[in-house]
Amino acid sequence: MARFRLAIANKNYSSWSLRAWMAIREFDIDFDEEVIPLDTPNTKRLIAKHSGAGRLPVLHHGKITVWDSLAILEYLAEVFPDRGLWPKRLGARAAARAIANEMHSGFLALRNACPMNLRRGRKPLRDPLSDQARADIARIESLWKDCRKEYGKAGPFLFGRFTIADAMYAPVATRFDTYAIPVSRSSRDYMDTIFGTRAFSAWKSQALKEQWVIAADEVD
Protein backbone atom coordinates (compact mmCIF):
# COMPACT_ATOMS: atom_id res chain seq x y z
CA MET A 1 0.00 0.00 0.00
CA ALA A 2 1.19 3.52 -0.76
CA ARG A 3 2.44 5.46 2.24
CA PHE A 4 0.24 8.09 3.83
CA ARG A 5 1.45 11.68 3.93
CA LEU A 6 -0.37 14.11 6.17
CA ALA A 7 0.16 17.86 5.89
CA ILE A 8 -0.88 19.68 9.04
CA ALA A 9 -0.54 23.09 10.69
CA ASN A 10 1.08 24.11 13.99
CA LYS A 11 0.37 21.53 16.66
CA ASN A 12 -0.13 24.17 19.35
CA TYR A 13 -3.00 25.85 17.57
CA SER A 14 -4.45 23.72 14.78
CA SER A 15 -7.56 21.98 16.02
CA TRP A 16 -8.45 20.66 12.57
CA SER A 17 -5.03 19.11 12.21
CA LEU A 18 -5.21 17.48 15.63
CA ARG A 19 -8.35 15.58 14.62
CA ALA A 20 -6.84 13.86 11.60
CA TRP A 21 -3.44 13.35 13.20
CA MET A 22 -4.79 11.93 16.42
CA ALA A 23 -6.97 9.37 14.66
CA ILE A 24 -4.30 8.23 12.24
CA ARG A 25 -1.85 7.87 15.12
CA GLU A 26 -4.24 6.22 17.56
CA PHE A 27 -5.24 3.65 14.92
CA ASP A 28 -1.57 2.76 14.33
CA ILE A 29 -1.50 3.80 10.71
CA ASP A 30 2.01 4.60 9.48
CA PHE A 31 2.38 8.02 7.95
CA ASP A 32 4.81 10.84 7.23
CA GLU A 33 3.92 14.31 8.32
CA GLU A 34 4.73 17.79 7.13
CA VAL A 35 4.03 20.70 9.46
CA ILE A 36 3.27 24.01 7.76
CA PRO A 37 3.22 26.89 10.26
CA LEU A 38 0.23 29.18 9.82
CA ASP A 39 0.37 32.95 9.61
CA THR A 40 3.81 33.25 7.95
CA PRO A 41 4.65 34.86 4.59
CA ASN A 42 5.12 31.38 3.08
CA THR A 43 2.02 29.72 4.49
CA LYS A 44 -0.25 30.25 1.51
CA ARG A 45 2.31 29.05 -1.01
CA LEU A 46 3.18 25.95 1.02
CA ILE A 47 -0.44 24.93 1.50
CA ALA A 48 -1.20 25.50 -2.19
CA LYS A 49 1.30 22.75 -3.01
CA HIS A 50 -0.99 20.32 -1.21
CA SER A 51 -4.51 21.45 -1.98
CA GLY A 52 -6.47 24.02 -3.93
CA ALA A 53 -8.81 24.48 -0.99
CA GLY A 54 -6.04 26.39 0.78
CA ARG A 55 -6.64 24.62 4.06
CA LEU A 56 -4.99 22.06 6.25
CA PRO A 57 -5.03 19.16 7.03
CA VAL A 58 -4.50 17.38 3.72
CA LEU A 59 -3.89 13.65 3.32
CA HIS A 60 -2.04 12.14 0.36
CA HIS A 61 -2.22 8.45 -0.41
CA GLY A 62 -0.61 7.50 -3.69
CA LYS A 63 -2.43 9.56 -6.28
CA ILE A 64 -5.34 10.32 -3.98
CA THR A 65 -5.58 13.66 -2.17
CA VAL A 66 -8.19 14.16 0.53
CA TRP A 67 -8.79 17.39 2.38
CA ASP A 68 -11.05 18.46 5.24
CA SER A 69 -10.65 16.60 8.53
CA LEU A 70 -13.89 14.67 8.33
CA ALA A 71 -13.36 13.54 4.74
CA ILE A 72 -9.85 12.40 5.69
CA LEU A 73 -11.25 10.38 8.57
CA GLU A 74 -13.95 8.83 6.37
CA TYR A 75 -11.26 7.90 3.88
CA LEU A 76 -9.14 6.17 6.52
CA ALA A 77 -12.24 4.35 7.83
CA GLU A 78 -12.75 2.97 4.34
CA VAL A 79 -9.14 1.94 3.78
CA PHE A 80 -9.00 0.21 7.18
CA PRO A 81 -12.47 -1.28 7.64
CA ASP A 82 -11.23 -3.70 10.32
CA ARG A 83 -9.82 -1.15 12.72
CA GLY A 84 -13.10 0.22 14.00
CA LEU A 85 -12.63 3.89 13.11
CA TRP A 86 -16.41 4.18 13.27
CA PRO A 87 -18.58 2.10 15.61
CA LYS A 88 -19.60 -1.20 14.03
CA ARG A 89 -23.35 -1.13 14.64
CA LEU A 90 -25.41 0.90 12.20
CA GLY A 91 -27.26 2.92 14.87
CA ALA A 92 -24.12 3.73 16.86
CA ARG A 93 -22.28 4.63 13.66
CA ALA A 94 -25.10 6.99 12.68
CA ALA A 95 -24.94 8.67 16.09
CA ALA A 96 -21.15 8.95 15.86
CA ARG A 97 -21.42 10.59 12.45
CA ALA A 98 -24.13 12.96 13.66
CA ILE A 99 -22.05 14.26 16.57
CA ALA A 100 -18.87 14.33 14.48
CA ASN A 101 -20.66 16.45 11.89
CA GLU A 102 -22.19 18.71 14.50
CA MET A 103 -18.67 19.40 15.75
CA HIS A 104 -17.48 19.85 12.20
CA SER A 105 -19.80 22.73 11.34
CA GLY A 106 -20.97 24.00 14.72
CA PHE A 107 -20.07 25.48 18.09
CA LEU A 108 -18.66 28.58 16.44
CA ALA A 109 -19.21 30.84 19.46
CA LEU A 110 -17.15 28.57 21.67
CA ARG A 111 -14.48 28.02 19.03
CA ASN A 112 -14.10 31.75 18.39
CA ALA A 113 -13.99 32.69 22.07
CA CYS A 114 -11.60 29.91 23.06
CA PRO A 115 -9.00 29.16 20.37
CA MET A 116 -7.06 25.94 20.85
CA ASN A 117 -3.75 26.93 22.44
CA LEU A 118 -2.03 24.04 24.20
CA ARG A 119 0.77 26.06 25.77
CA ARG A 120 -1.41 28.82 27.21
CA GLY A 121 -1.62 27.46 30.73
CA ARG A 122 -4.83 26.62 32.53
CA LYS A 123 -6.76 29.74 33.48
CA PRO A 124 -10.21 31.20 32.84
CA LEU A 125 -10.78 33.81 30.16
CA ARG A 126 -10.59 37.38 31.42
CA ASP A 127 -13.97 38.23 29.87
CA PRO A 128 -17.12 36.21 30.60
CA LEU A 129 -18.30 33.80 27.92
CA SER A 130 -21.25 34.81 25.75
CA ASP A 131 -24.58 33.06 26.23
CA GLN A 132 -24.09 31.39 22.88
CA ALA A 133 -20.70 29.99 23.89
CA ARG A 134 -22.22 28.77 27.15
CA ALA A 135 -25.00 27.07 25.20
CA ASP A 136 -22.34 25.38 23.04
CA ILE A 137 -20.62 24.04 26.14
CA ALA A 138 -23.87 22.71 27.58
CA ARG A 139 -24.71 21.02 24.29
CA ILE A 140 -21.28 19.37 24.05
CA GLU A 141 -21.49 18.11 27.62
CA SER A 142 -24.93 16.69 26.98
CA LEU A 143 -23.79 14.95 23.78
CA TRP A 144 -20.87 13.40 25.65
CA LYS A 145 -23.12 12.26 28.46
CA ASP A 146 -25.71 10.76 26.12
CA CYS A 147 -23.13 8.91 24.05
CA ARG A 148 -21.29 7.56 27.09
CA LYS A 149 -24.56 6.36 28.56
CA GLU A 150 -26.06 4.90 25.40
CA TYR A 151 -23.00 3.53 23.60
CA GLY A 152 -20.02 3.79 25.93
CA LYS A 153 -20.34 0.68 28.11
CA ALA A 154 -17.37 -1.15 26.65
CA GLY A 155 -14.72 1.47 27.40
CA PRO A 156 -13.99 5.04 28.47
CA PHE A 157 -14.61 6.73 25.09
CA LEU A 158 -17.86 8.08 23.61
CA PHE A 159 -18.60 4.79 21.89
CA GLY A 160 -16.62 2.56 24.23
CA ARG A 161 -13.47 2.19 22.15
CA PHE A 162 -11.70 5.17 20.60
CA THR A 163 -13.43 6.23 17.37
CA ILE A 164 -13.42 9.14 14.94
CA ALA A 165 -16.02 10.86 17.14
CA ASP A 166 -13.44 11.14 19.92
CA ALA A 167 -10.86 12.56 17.52
CA MET A 168 -13.39 15.18 16.44
CA TYR A 169 -14.01 16.29 20.03
CA ALA A 170 -10.39 16.17 21.23
CA PRO A 171 -9.70 19.86 20.44
CA VAL A 172 -12.78 20.95 22.36
CA ALA A 173 -11.64 18.87 25.35
CA THR A 174 -8.40 20.89 25.33
CA ARG A 175 -10.36 24.16 25.17
CA PHE A 176 -12.45 23.18 28.20
CA ASP A 177 -9.20 22.39 30.02
CA THR A 178 -7.15 25.40 28.87
CA TYR A 179 -9.81 27.96 29.72
CA ALA A 180 -10.70 26.22 33.00
CA ILE A 181 -14.33 25.91 31.99
CA PRO A 182 -16.34 24.32 34.79
CA VAL A 183 -17.64 20.94 33.61
CA SER A 184 -19.37 17.96 35.18
CA ARG A 185 -17.41 15.15 36.77
CA SER A 186 -18.25 12.79 33.89
CA SER A 187 -17.09 15.35 31.30
CA ARG A 188 -13.83 15.75 33.22
CA ASP A 189 -13.35 11.98 33.25
CA TYR A 190 -13.91 11.86 29.52
CA MET A 191 -11.47 14.72 28.90
CA ASP A 192 -8.84 12.92 30.96
CA THR A 193 -9.43 9.80 28.87
CA ILE A 194 -8.68 11.82 25.72
CA PHE A 195 -5.60 13.43 27.28
CA GLY A 196 -4.37 10.01 28.40
CA THR A 197 -4.22 8.52 24.90
CA ARG A 198 -0.79 7.89 23.43
CA ALA A 199 -1.67 9.94 20.39
CA PHE A 200 -2.71 13.01 22.34
CA SER A 201 0.31 12.85 24.66
CA ALA A 202 2.64 12.69 21.67
CA TRP A 203 0.84 15.59 19.96
CA LYS A 204 0.96 17.77 23.04
CA SER A 205 4.63 17.19 23.79
CA GLN A 206 5.48 18.11 20.20
CA ALA A 207 3.20 21.14 20.37
CA LEU A 208 4.97 22.45 23.46
CA LYS A 209 8.29 22.43 21.61
CA GLU A 210 7.01 24.73 18.86
CA GLN A 211 8.22 28.33 18.88
CA TRP A 212 5.69 29.92 16.51
CA VAL A 213 3.24 32.42 18.00
CA ILE A 214 -0.07 33.32 16.37
CA ALA A 215 -1.17 36.55 17.99
CA ALA A 216 -4.83 36.18 17.06
CA ASP A 217 -5.06 32.88 18.92
CA GLU A 218 -3.47 34.20 22.12
CA VAL A 219 -6.43 35.19 24.27
CA ASP A 220 -6.21 36.42 27.85
Add this chain to the structure above:
Amino acid sequence: MSELHLFIGNKCFSSWSLRPWVAMRQSRVPFEETIIRLRQPDTKANIRALARSEKLPCLHHGKTVIWESIAILEYIADLFPELKLWPQDRAARATARSISAEMHSGFQELRNEWDMNLRRKKSPKPLQGPARDQAMRIEDYWRRMRSTYGQGGPFLFGHFTAADAMFAPVVSRFDTYGGLLSPEARAYCDAILATDAMKQWYSEAAQEPWPEPSPDD
Protein backbone atom coordinates in the same frame (compact mmCIF):
# COMPACT_ATOMS: atom_id res chain seq x y z
CA MET B 1 -37.52 -2.43 7.48
CA SER B 2 -39.03 0.29 9.61
CA GLU B 3 -40.21 3.45 7.97
CA LEU B 4 -37.84 6.35 7.35
CA HIS B 5 -39.19 9.67 8.54
CA LEU B 6 -37.47 12.94 7.68
CA PHE B 7 -38.09 16.13 9.67
CA ILE B 8 -37.23 19.31 7.83
CA GLY B 9 -37.66 23.09 7.97
CA ASN B 10 -39.44 25.44 5.55
CA LYS B 11 -38.73 24.51 1.96
CA CYS B 12 -38.41 28.16 0.91
CA PHE B 13 -35.22 28.71 2.84
CA SER B 14 -33.98 25.68 4.76
CA SER B 15 -30.85 24.86 2.83
CA TRP B 16 -29.76 22.18 5.31
CA SER B 17 -33.10 20.40 4.93
CA LEU B 18 -32.91 20.41 1.16
CA ARG B 19 -29.78 18.25 1.11
CA PRO B 20 -31.00 14.94 2.55
CA TRP B 21 -34.50 15.48 1.12
CA VAL B 22 -33.28 15.90 -2.45
CA ALA B 23 -30.88 12.96 -2.12
CA MET B 24 -33.55 10.62 -0.82
CA ARG B 25 -36.19 11.76 -3.27
CA GLN B 26 -33.86 11.65 -6.26
CA SER B 27 -32.71 8.15 -5.21
CA ARG B 28 -36.34 7.00 -4.84
CA VAL B 29 -35.92 6.11 -1.19
CA PRO B 30 -39.44 6.04 0.28
CA PHE B 31 -39.86 8.24 3.33
CA GLU B 32 -42.42 10.18 5.27
CA GLU B 33 -41.80 13.85 5.90
CA THR B 34 -42.81 16.36 8.53
CA ILE B 35 -42.15 20.07 8.13
CA ILE B 36 -41.49 22.07 11.27
CA ARG B 37 -41.84 25.78 10.69
CA LEU B 38 -38.62 27.63 11.52
CA ARG B 39 -38.06 31.08 13.06
CA GLN B 40 -41.10 30.85 15.37
CA PRO B 41 -41.15 31.20 19.15
CA ASP B 42 -42.08 27.53 19.52
CA THR B 43 -39.72 26.18 16.82
CA LYS B 44 -37.20 24.80 19.26
CA ALA B 45 -39.85 23.10 21.38
CA ASN B 46 -41.48 21.61 18.28
CA ILE B 47 -38.20 20.23 17.00
CA ARG B 48 -37.55 18.63 20.39
CA ALA B 49 -41.05 17.22 20.70
CA LEU B 50 -41.50 15.92 17.16
CA ALA B 51 -38.00 15.18 15.91
CA ARG B 52 -36.49 14.34 19.33
CA SER B 53 -33.54 16.46 18.22
CA GLU B 54 -32.02 19.89 18.72
CA LYS B 55 -31.64 20.50 15.03
CA LEU B 56 -33.14 19.96 11.63
CA PRO B 57 -32.93 18.10 9.36
CA CYS B 58 -33.36 14.95 11.36
CA LEU B 59 -34.07 11.41 10.19
CA HIS B 60 -35.88 8.76 12.23
CA HIS B 61 -35.45 5.13 11.41
CA GLY B 62 -37.07 2.97 14.06
CA LYS B 63 -35.44 4.02 17.28
CA THR B 64 -32.44 5.57 15.55
CA VAL B 65 -32.39 9.38 15.36
CA ILE B 66 -29.86 10.94 12.99
CA TRP B 67 -29.23 14.65 12.61
CA GLU B 68 -26.75 16.68 10.51
CA SER B 69 -27.15 16.60 6.74
CA ILE B 70 -23.96 14.66 5.95
CA ALA B 71 -24.60 12.13 8.70
CA ILE B 72 -28.05 11.48 7.22
CA LEU B 73 -26.57 11.09 3.74
CA GLU B 74 -23.93 8.68 5.04
CA TYR B 75 -26.66 6.71 6.81
CA ILE B 76 -28.69 6.37 3.62
CA ALA B 77 -25.53 5.37 1.75
CA ASP B 78 -24.86 2.75 4.45
CA LEU B 79 -28.42 1.40 4.37
CA PHE B 80 -28.73 1.26 0.59
CA PRO B 81 -25.30 0.61 -0.94
CA GLU B 82 -26.98 -0.25 -4.25
CA LEU B 83 -27.99 3.41 -4.67
CA LYS B 84 -24.34 4.39 -5.13
CA LEU B 85 -24.96 7.60 -3.22
CA TRP B 86 -21.21 8.10 -3.20
CA PRO B 87 -19.13 7.53 -6.37
CA GLN B 88 -17.91 3.95 -6.78
CA ASP B 89 -14.30 4.77 -7.56
CA ARG B 90 -12.23 5.31 -4.40
CA ALA B 91 -10.41 8.44 -5.61
CA ALA B 92 -13.65 9.97 -6.85
CA ARG B 93 -15.35 9.09 -3.57
CA ALA B 94 -12.55 10.68 -1.53
CA THR B 95 -12.88 13.86 -3.59
CA ALA B 96 -16.67 13.80 -3.30
CA ARG B 97 -16.38 13.57 0.47
CA SER B 98 -13.77 16.35 0.58
CA ILE B 99 -15.87 18.85 -1.33
CA SER B 100 -18.99 17.81 0.58
CA ALA B 101 -17.25 18.29 3.92
CA GLU B 102 -15.95 21.65 2.76
CA MET B 103 -19.48 22.65 1.73
CA HIS B 104 -20.71 21.49 5.13
CA SER B 105 -18.42 23.68 7.21
CA GLY B 106 -17.19 26.34 4.82
CA PHE B 107 -18.15 29.04 2.36
CA GLN B 108 -19.63 31.05 5.25
CA GLU B 109 -19.41 34.49 3.70
CA LEU B 110 -21.04 33.32 0.50
CA ARG B 111 -23.86 31.67 2.45
CA ASN B 112 -24.39 34.84 4.47
CA GLU B 113 -24.45 37.08 1.41
CA TRP B 114 -26.64 34.83 -0.70
CA ASP B 115 -29.33 33.46 1.63
CA MET B 116 -31.24 30.62 0.09
CA ASN B 117 -34.63 32.17 -0.68
CA LEU B 118 -36.77 30.45 -3.27
CA ARG B 119 -39.24 33.36 -3.28
CA ARG B 120 -36.74 36.00 -4.31
CA LYS B 121 -36.86 37.22 -7.89
CA LYS B 122 -33.80 36.13 -9.87
CA SER B 123 -31.52 39.12 -10.09
CA PRO B 124 -27.77 39.52 -9.72
CA LYS B 125 -26.30 40.39 -6.36
CA PRO B 126 -22.57 40.87 -6.89
CA LEU B 127 -20.18 39.57 -4.24
CA GLN B 128 -17.00 41.07 -2.87
CA GLY B 129 -13.96 39.87 -0.95
CA PRO B 130 -14.04 36.41 0.59
CA ALA B 131 -17.59 35.65 -0.61
CA ARG B 132 -16.49 36.33 -4.17
CA ASP B 133 -13.46 34.06 -3.80
CA GLN B 134 -15.72 31.35 -2.43
CA ALA B 135 -18.11 31.60 -5.38
CA MET B 136 -15.14 31.29 -7.72
CA ARG B 137 -13.86 28.25 -5.87
CA ILE B 138 -17.25 26.57 -6.03
CA GLU B 139 -17.43 27.15 -9.78
CA ASP B 140 -13.90 25.84 -10.08
CA TYR B 141 -14.86 22.66 -8.19
CA TRP B 142 -17.86 22.13 -10.43
CA ARG B 143 -15.73 22.56 -13.53
CA ARG B 144 -13.01 20.22 -12.28
CA MET B 145 -15.37 17.51 -11.03
CA ARG B 146 -17.35 17.59 -14.26
CA SER B 147 -14.23 17.29 -16.42
CA THR B 148 -12.42 14.72 -14.24
CA TYR B 149 -15.25 12.48 -13.03
CA GLY B 150 -18.42 13.59 -14.77
CA GLN B 151 -18.34 11.67 -18.06
CA GLY B 152 -21.20 9.31 -17.15
CA GLY B 153 -23.88 11.97 -16.79
CA PRO B 154 -24.68 15.64 -16.10
CA PHE B 155 -23.74 15.66 -12.40
CA LEU B 156 -20.45 16.25 -10.57
CA PHE B 157 -19.52 12.57 -10.63
CA GLY B 158 -21.67 11.52 -13.58
CA HIS B 159 -24.71 10.07 -11.84
CA PHE B 160 -26.43 11.93 -8.97
CA THR B 161 -24.47 11.56 -5.70
CA ALA B 162 -24.47 12.89 -2.15
CA ALA B 163 -22.05 15.59 -3.33
CA ASP B 164 -24.72 16.98 -5.67
CA ALA B 165 -27.16 16.97 -2.77
CA MET B 166 -24.65 18.90 -0.65
CA PHE B 167 -24.26 21.53 -3.40
CA ALA B 168 -27.97 21.72 -4.31
CA PRO B 169 -28.70 24.71 -2.03
CA VAL B 170 -25.74 26.62 -3.42
CA VAL B 171 -27.00 25.85 -6.92
CA SER B 172 -30.23 27.59 -6.00
CA ARG B 173 -28.22 30.54 -4.64
CA PHE B 174 -26.23 30.80 -7.89
CA ASP B 175 -29.47 30.62 -9.82
CA THR B 176 -31.13 33.34 -7.70
CA TYR B 177 -28.26 35.77 -7.23
CA GLY B 178 -25.52 34.77 -9.66
CA GLY B 179 -26.68 36.57 -12.79
CA LEU B 180 -24.86 35.44 -15.89
CA LEU B 181 -22.90 32.30 -15.02
CA SER B 182 -20.12 30.65 -16.95
CA PRO B 183 -21.51 28.10 -19.45
CA GLU B 184 -20.19 25.18 -17.38
CA ALA B 185 -21.67 26.49 -14.13
CA ARG B 186 -24.97 27.25 -15.88
CA ALA B 187 -25.13 23.74 -17.33
CA TYR B 188 -24.49 22.15 -13.95
CA CYS B 189 -27.05 24.36 -12.18
CA ASP B 190 -29.61 23.51 -14.85
CA ALA B 191 -28.91 19.79 -14.45
CA ILE B 192 -29.61 20.03 -10.71
CA LEU B 193 -32.65 22.28 -11.13
CA ALA B 194 -34.08 19.90 -13.73
CA THR B 195 -34.09 16.85 -11.47
CA ASP B 196 -37.53 15.57 -10.47
CA ALA B 197 -36.59 16.00 -6.84
CA MET B 198 -35.60 19.66 -7.16
CA LYS B 199 -38.68 20.45 -9.23
CA GLN B 200 -40.88 18.92 -6.56
CA TRP B 201 -39.06 20.79 -3.77
CA TYR B 202 -39.47 24.11 -5.61
CA SER B 203 -43.15 23.53 -6.32
CA GLU B 204 -43.85 22.57 -2.71
CA ALA B 205 -41.86 25.58 -1.52
CA ALA B 206 -44.05 27.82 -3.71
CA GLN B 207 -47.15 26.47 -1.97
CA GLU B 208 -45.94 27.20 1.54
CA PRO B 209 -48.56 29.37 3.30
CA TRP B 210 -46.15 31.16 5.62
CA PRO B 211 -44.97 34.75 4.99
CA GLU B 212 -41.30 34.06 5.67
CA PRO B 213 -38.99 34.64 3.93
CA SER B 214 -39.99 37.88 2.25
CA PRO B 215 -39.25 37.95 -1.50
CA ASP B 216 -37.15 41.05 -0.81
CA ASP B 217 -34.93 39.53 1.86
